[in-house]
Amino acid sequence: MLQSNLFYKTTKQPPKDAETISHKLLVQAGFIDQLAAGIYTLLPLAFRVYKKIEDIIRDEMNKASGQEFSMPTLQPKKLWQETGRWNTIDPPLFITKDRHKKELALGPTHEEVITKLVREHVSSYKNLPLYLYQIQNKFRNEMRSTGGLLRVREFMMKDLYSFHTDEKDLDKYYNIMLRAYQSIYKRCGVKAVNVEASSGSIGGEESQEFMVLAENGEDTIKLCQKCGYAGNIEIVKVKICPKCRAKLDKKKAIEAGHIFKLGTMYSEKMKALYKDINGNNKPIVMGCYGIGLGRLLATIVEASNDEKGIIWPKEVAPFQAHLISLDNKKAQAVYSKLTGAGIDVLYDDREDVSAGQKFAEADLIGIPTRLVVSDKTGDRVEIKNRDNKKTELISPEEIIKKL
RNA sequence: CGGGGUAUAGCGCAGUUGGUAGCGCGCGUCGUUCGGGACGACGAGGUCCCGGGUUCGAGUCCCGGUACCCCGACCA
Numbered sequence: 001m002l003q004s005n006l007f008y009k010t011t012k013q014p015p016k017d018a019e020t021i022s023h024k025l026l027v028q029a030g031f032i033d034q035l036a037a038g039i040y041t042l043l044p045l046a047f048r049v050y051k052k053i054e055d056i057i058r059d060e061m062n063k064a065s066g067q068e069f070s071m072p073t074l075q076p077k078k079l080w081q082e083t084g085r086w087n088t089i090d091p092p093l094f095i096t097k098d099r100h101k102k103e104l105a106l107g108p109t110h111e112e113v114i115t116k117l118v119r120e121h122v123s124s125y126k127n128l129p130l131y132l133y134q135i136q137n138k139f140r141n142e143m144r145s146t147g148g149l150l151r152v153r154e155f156m157m158k159d160l161y162s163f164h165t166d167e168k169d170l171d172k173y174y175n176i177m178l179r180a181y182q183s184i185y186k187r188c189g190v191k192a193v194n195v196e197a198s199s200g201s202i203g204g205e206e207s208q209e210f211m212v213l214a215e216n217g218e219d220t221i222k223l224c225q226k227c228g229y230a231g232n233i234e235i236v237k238v239k240i241c242p243k244c245r246a247k248l249d250k251k252k253a254i255e256a257g258h259i260f261k262l263g264t265m266y267s268e269k270m271k272a273l274y275k276d277i278n279g280n281n282k283p284i285v286m287g288c289y290g291i292g293l294g295r296l297l298a299t300i301v302e303a304s305n306d307e308k309g310i311i312w313p314k315e316v317a318p319f320q321a322h323l324i325s326l327d328n329k330k331a332q333a334v335y336s337k338l339t340g341a342g343i344d345v346l347y348d349d350r351e352d353v354s355a356g357q358k359f360a361e362a363d364l365i366g367i368p369t370r371l372v373v374s375d376k377t378g379d380r381v382e383i384k385n386r387d388n389k390k391t392e393l394i395s396p397e398e399i400i401k402k403l
Numbered sequence: 404c405g406g407g408g409u410a411u412a413g414c415g416c417a418g419u420u421g422g423u424a425g426c427g428c429g430c431g432u433c434g435u436u437c438g439g440g441a442c443g444a445c446g447a448g449g450u451c452c453c454g455g456g457u458u459c460g461a462g463u464c465c466c467g468g469u470a471c472c473c474c475g476a477c478c479a
Contacts, residue, residue, distance in 0.1 A: 012428065012440065013415045017472045037471065090477055109479095143404065143477070157479060200478065209479090218478085258479060292479030326438065356439040363439090374438065382438095 001319065003348040007044050010361050020216040022301035023148025025310050029364045038145025038153035045365065046297065048318035050156070053293050054135055056187045056315065057158050060180040064173075066133040066160050071113045073137060077103040079112045083269045090201045094139045094153075106139035109202065111266050111288060114161045119272035122284065125165050128274060129173065133160035135293070147216060149298035150254065156294055162287040165276065170261055170285045177259050177289045181210055185256065188296060189313020190303045192256055195221050195230040202288065204262040210291075211253035214302040219255050222248040254299045257291040310366030311386050319346040320403050322367035324358050326374035334373050334381055334396050341400040345371075369403065 008030030018024040026032045031046035042050055058068065074096075080086035086093070086105070093105040107113070114132065122128065138157045145152050160177070164170040178194065185192035190212050197209040209232060211221050220233045226246035233250070241248055264283035266272065273281040297316075304311045312318065321338065323345050325331030335347045346367060348358050355374075362370055363386070372382040381399060384391045394402075 009413095009429090010440090011414060016409085016415065019473075034471090138479080140478070144473090144475090146473085151478070155479070159479090202478095255479065290479055295479055324438095354437060354439085354441055356437090356441075358440085359438075360440040372438075376438070 001344075001346050003346055004350050006346065010364055018148060020147040020150060020298075020302065021305055022150065022216070022298040025301055025305055025364070026148060026298065029310060029361075029366065032149060038142060038151070040149060040152060040294070042294070045318045049297055049300075049312065049316050050293060052316040052318075053188060053296055054156075054158075057184055057291060057293070058135065060184050060187075061133050061158065061160055064131065064160075064176050064180045066131045068133055068135070070134050070136060071107070071110050071117075073107050073139070074104045075107050075110075075113055077105065079116055080105060082116075083112055083266060085112070085201070088201065091143065092141045094141045108138055108140045109288075109290070110134070110159055111161070111202070111262070111286075112270070115266045115270045115272050115286070118161075118163055118284065119267075119270060122163065122272070122274055124275050125277060128163055128165050128284065129169055130163040131160060131173070133158060133289075138292075146218070147298070149294045150216070150302075151218070152294065155292050158291045158293065160289040162289070164285040164287070165274065165282070166285055167261075167263070170263075170287050174259065174261055174287055177287070178208065181257050181259065181289070181291070184291065185210060185212070187315050188300055189316065190256070190296075190300055193221070193223065193228075193230045193253075195232050196235055197232045197258065198234045199260055202258075202260055202262070203265050204260045204288075207258060207260040209255050210257035210259075212256050212299050212303055213251050214254050214299065215252055216302055217252040217254040219253050221251055221253050223251050224248055254295070254302065256296050256299050257289075259289040260287060262286040262288055305366075308360070309364035312366045312368055314368050317368050318365070319367050320344045321346070321369040321371055321399070322362050322365070323347045323371045323373065324355075324362060325349055326355050326358075326372065330377075331373040334371070337396045338400065338403075343400065343403050371399065 010030050011028050014024035015027045018027060031043055033041040033043060035041060077086055093108060096104050098104060135156060135158045137154060139154050142153055162173050192210040192212050194208045194210050197207050199207045221230050222233055222236045223230045224241035224246050227241060227244040229241050229243040239248055264285055266286055267283035272284045274284055276282050300316060301310050304313060320343050323331060323335055325348055328349060328351060335345060338345045366386055368386050370384045377393060380393045380395050382391050382393055383399060
């Protein structure tokens, strides 16, 4: 990609209203644009990162036997009245009306829709277990949006729902999801701790949140340094670890994912039943597993930056390498070699921009590998990683091997 | 929804006692620069958030709205 064609714009000054580091950097580096409170456009740079995160999540869900599909955003009131959540869900629903004055909600989550679907398609224990997921826009009528992409009113979310004959089978799959989630955060380059949590208005029996330690976190967790136990302060009121009795540390964290054992609360209310081996009707046992993609993107920035800008972890970076040209004739040849080898390169081909500005922008954007071609580099290329200062002169062929 | 703030050029801001709007960045043209956000000259760019009111005159004072941000409660 030629940088002269890339739709982006960097600024020296952070936006006036930005408080969190991810909000500042994502705006300054030209990744996002605010449309209204809690509503953001993902510009091409951010969209590239978003797609990488989506691919990782999709890969992990598929490995865990999830089947991807897509449910509607518009959800009829009638369905939500079956669970009683039309009026009680918090944050409240975004409600709209069709031309016949029928009320519809913009989906904040899909327990109702999927339970309706599954009760029609599943009738026997032979149809279970079942794992379905989607990656789709969610709408939440929050009282207040905060911190740029950290809490918004419209966002992309992966939600997987699992259906089982009994609690034991749910427990088994819940642990598979737990590991899949840990793998997602690891691949996205952030350290997440899973903590015991309260289930909020989703409800259910047990839930765990995945917390990324960060100054700007809205949550506080209690962490045991000795045995690794962690819990949200919403439920852990004690000062001493319930597992090993060591002292608990309080830490600020961002909730980057949440998984729930729903049990039979939805299936009972909505009559989602299956016949067991003896021909008896039983409520389907359910679990749900959610992760917000935009929040994860911002969380990565919160966890990985320096005074100059963002430092993207390799697997989610918008480009593999940032080729900076201080000599276009030579750089063009390097660019052709790299793209010919299938490497995704952002090539700063601009001729009317100073070297200093190119470097400053490169640091701000945060692509992990920086390549420079100039009259000083001879027939080689200077390579430098975003997260350290060491530079090295190597041949284009060696770069292809390294990347 | 309760409390606190802000609103002036694309962005960040200044604007004195009420006298008809300016700075920095960015943008355009030209020239000089060219390895850490270069410099000069010229230039374009305004519903001073909206609606009323006071006044000879309102960015500025008064009243009423709206939007956005922060703290609280809730969430991925």
